[in-house]
């Protein structure tokens with residue numbers, strides 16, 4: 260059985276990291292299964308993904324320490340590349356991806372959540388980059404994405420101290436967008452995903468691409484990304500319907516992704 264389950268639900272779908280006996284820790288097989296699960300997503304049907312962990316206790320408690328312990332430098336580099344490749348694939352996935360973090364999101368788990376478009380969490384969630392306490396650096400993009408999300412000062416403090424933070428602090432520093440009582444997290448994630456799915460899919464995808472590609476550029480170049488995104492929506496059925504409905508003062512028909 261794969262360690263990552265693809266669970267479609269109408270026009271949204273879950274990717275469930277399912278290795279609860281190790282708090283969903285990421286070993287090479289979990290990463291390979293995540294890669295395969297992304298390949299299995301039906302992009303004609305699914306408009307938003309939710310990544311979550313199996314069980315109540317953990318989103319993902321990190322990269323698998325037992326598997327990493329005896330790696331040599333080449334093995335460490337290969338493991339880092341495997342994780343980075345699949346996280347980059349997730350980050351640039353054509354449709355939005357929400358991380359729904361219930362419980363621990365440590366090390367590679369925090370990094371997985373940060374490769375998603377945004378994060379929401381339960382009030383029991385715990386985030387952290389504990390790597391320097393294990394004698395290593397974050398290896399799946401933590402030094403880069405955390406600084407971009409919460410700013411270099413806060414990222415450096417979290418990474419250098421290896422101190423975990425709870426949901427309220429994650430909210431305060433902007434690592435998550437919202438905190439929900441345990442038991443309400445996945446319903447909230449589905450509601451958010453469905454709201455996104457109801458909007459024009461070509462436009463939503465174009466927004467994601469423009470935001471991601473523009474983030475690394477100077478503003479003069481970044482706005483060109485937006486111009487391309489904007490242009491790509493015209494003469495689509497959804498643009499014609501969305502604008503037509505506004506002008507005719509009626510509710511638009513469901514968007515068709517064409």
Ligand code: DAK
Pocket residue numbers: 280281282284320321322323324325335336337338339340342363365366367368389390393395396397398399
């Ligand atoms: N790896 C492997 N097994 C893990 C694990 C992990 N990260 N986290 C938990 N487990 C396993 C435990 O070993 C235990 O297994 P059994 O003993 O039952 O066989 C089971 O999950 C339940 O865990 P606990 O018994 O410890 O549960 P507790 O409730 O007592 O504690 C905890 C929960 C999350 C506080 C604790 O498990 C914990 O501290 N876990 C480790 C958290 C952590 O340090 N995570 C960061 C891992 S380092 C790189 C590539 C990647 C990375 C770095 C570099 N390069 C290639 C450069 C990434 C690094 C990391 O993510």
